[in-house]
Amino acid sequence: MDDYGRLALAVVVVAAVAGTSGAAAAWGWQQPLAPCMYIFGDSLVDNGNNNDILSLARANYRPYGIDFHEGPPGRFTNGRTMVDFLSDMLRLRPPLLPPYATARPEDLPRGVNFASGASGILPETGNNLGGHYPLSEQVDHFRAAVRDMGNTSEFRGNATKVAAHLGRCIFFVGMGSNDYLNNYFMPDYYDTARRYSPRDYAALLLQGYSAQLTQLYGLGARKFVVAGVGLIGCIPYELARMNDNNRPPSGPSNQSAVASEEIGIGGGRGGGKGNGNTNPAPDAAGGCNETINSAIDIYNKGLLAMVKRFNNRGGAQRLRGVKFIFLDTVQSGKDLTANAAAHGFTMLDRGCCGVGRNNGQITCLPLQRPCDDRSKYMFWDAFHPTEAAHRIYAAKAFSSNSTAEVYPINVSQLAAI
Structure with a gap:
C-alpha cells in the first residue's frame, strides 16, 4: 500500500472511531469509571445468590423487590441496594451486575456479586438460618471465577492480562453484621459470647477478615472498599426487643441475648443516630441496645x-500496589438520621414491612402488604434499609469529602487511581 493509501485508511479509521464515539454520546453511553466491580458481603448486598439453596435467608418472594423491575428477585429490600447504585455511579450498567449463582462466563470480566445472606467472617455464623456462603466460600467462588475468566475469548489464558484487568477493578467487601446478630448475640445457639470478651471477639473476626482480604489480593484485587458495621443495636429488630424501660432483654453473662426463637434474617446495618444512648426515633428517648453498639464500636x-495498616507503605502488612478505603456506616447513618427530613424520611425506627412492635418482631412475610410510601422509611424490614436509604449510603461512599464517612478517599477517587 502506498502512502496515499495508508493516509486514506487512517482517515477512514479515525472517522469510524469518531462516528462510534458520536453514536455513543448520542445514546448517552459513557466510558465506565472502573472496568469492573466484585462484591462480597451479606444480605445487605446479596442480589440472589441464596435463591436456590436451602436457607431461611432468602428474599426471592414478594413483597421483597416490590420496586425492583430489572431482573430476578433476591434483594433484601424493596428495590436496589447500595452496590447497585455504586455500579450506576461507576457507569457499569446496564445491566446490573449478576449474582455469581447465575453468572455466565462472559459476565465475569465486568463484575459479579458473590454476597450471601446470613454470611459472616466466621464459617459457622448464620448456620442457624440454614445454607449460605461465608466469606471464605465467597473468596473460593471468586478464585473459580478468575480461573474461568482466563478461559474466555477476551483473555485466552493470558494470566498477565487477567491480573492487569483485575487490578483496575473495585472490590467491595462488607462483612461482620451477622457475626454479631447471628452468632455472638445469639447465646442459645452459639457459645462465642461465653468464650470471648467483646474485644477478643473483634480481634478474632479481624484476624480472619485480614486473611481473606489477603487472599483476594493474591488473586488480583488491588482496589478495596471495606464497609464497617452500622449501629445494629438500633435496627427495628433490636428496638422491638427493648422492654418498656428501654432495656434490652436479659441474657446469660453480661451480654444481651438474641433469643433463639427470634430468628434474624441475613443481618443488618443500622442507620440510627448512635450518639450516646439516643434512639433513632425522633420522638423517643433511649431505646437502642448499647451493649451491641459498644461491641460494634x-x-x-x-x-x-x-x-490503615494495609495502606501503610512501610508497614509489615503493606501489600504492594494496594489501596483500601473504609466506609464508616455509623457516621453515615448518624448524618442521614440528623438530616432525615431533608432526605424525605419521616419514619426512622420501624420497618416498612414486618410484624409487631416497630414492625421488627417478625420480619417481612410472604405476600404481606408493606407501607405505601417506601421513600419515607429508612428501614424496609426488621434488618435492612430501604432503597431510598441505600441510595444515600451509596452517594456518600462514592462522593463524600468527609474522612469521617469515607477514609482516606471516596470511591470515585479510588476508581480514578
Whole structure:
C-alpha cells in the first residue's frame, strides 16, 4: 500500500472511531469509571445468590423487590441496594451486575456479586438460618471465577492480562453484621459470647477478615472498599426487643441475648443516630441496645486500624500496589438520621414491612402488604434499609469529602487511581 493509501485508511479509521464515539454520546453511553466491580458481603448486598439453596435467608418472594423491575428477585429490600447504585455511579450498567449463582462466563470480566445472606467472617455464623456462603466460600467462588475468566475469548489464558484487568477493578467487601446478630448475640445457639470478651471477639473476626482480604489480593484485587458495621443495636429488630424501660432483654453473662426463637434474617446495618444512648426515633428517648453498639464500636475501630495498616507503605502488612478505603456506616447513618427530613424520611425506627412492635418482631412475610410510601422509611424490614436509604449510603461512599464517612478517599477517587 502506498502512502496515499495508508493516509486514506487512517482517515477512514479515525472517522469510524469518531462516528462510534458520536453514536455513543448520542445514546448517552459513557466510558465506565472502573472496568469492573466484585462484591462480597451479606444480605445487605446479596442480589440472589441464596435463591436456590436451602436457607431461611432468602428474599426471592414478594413483597421483597416490590420496586425492583430489572431482573430476578433476591434483594433484601424493596428495590436496589447500595452496590447497585455504586455500579450506576461507576457507569457499569446496564445491566446490573449478576449474582455469581447465575453468572455466565462472559459476565465475569465486568463484575459479579458473590454476597450471601446470613454470611459472616466466621464459617459457622448464620448456620442457624440454614445454607449460605461465608466469606471464605465467597473468596473460593471468586478464585473459580478468575480461573474461568482466563478461559474466555477476551483473555485466552493470558494470566498477565487477567491480573492487569483485575487490578483496575473495585472490590467491595462488607462483612461482620451477622457475626454479631447471628452468632455472638445469639447465646442459645452459639457459645462465642461465653468464650470471648467483646474485644477478643473483634480481634478474632479481624484476624480472619485480614486473611481473606489477603487472599483476594493474591488473586488480583488491588482496589478495596471495606464497609464497617452500622449501629445494629438500633435496627427495628433490636428496638422491638427493648422492654418498656428501654432495656434490652436479659441474657446469660453480661451480654444481651438474641433469643433463639427470634430468628434474624441475613443481618443488618443500622442507620440510627448512635450518639450516646439516643434512639433513632425522633420522638423517643433511649431505646437502642448499647451493649451491641459498644461491641460494634470495638470492631469498627479495629477494622479502620487494619485498613490503615494495609495502606501503610512501610508497614509489615503493606501489600504492594494496594489501596483500601473504609466506609464508616455509623457516621453515615448518624448524618442521614440528623438530616432525615431533608432526605424525605419521616419514619426512622420501624420497618416498612414486618410484624409487631416497630414492625421488627417478625420480619417481612410472604405476600404481606408493606407501607405505601417506601421513600419515607429508612428501614424496609426488621434488618435492612430501604432503597431510598441505600441510595444515600451509596452517594456518600462514592462522593463524600468527609474522612469521617469515607477514609482516606471516596470511591470515585479510588476508581480514578
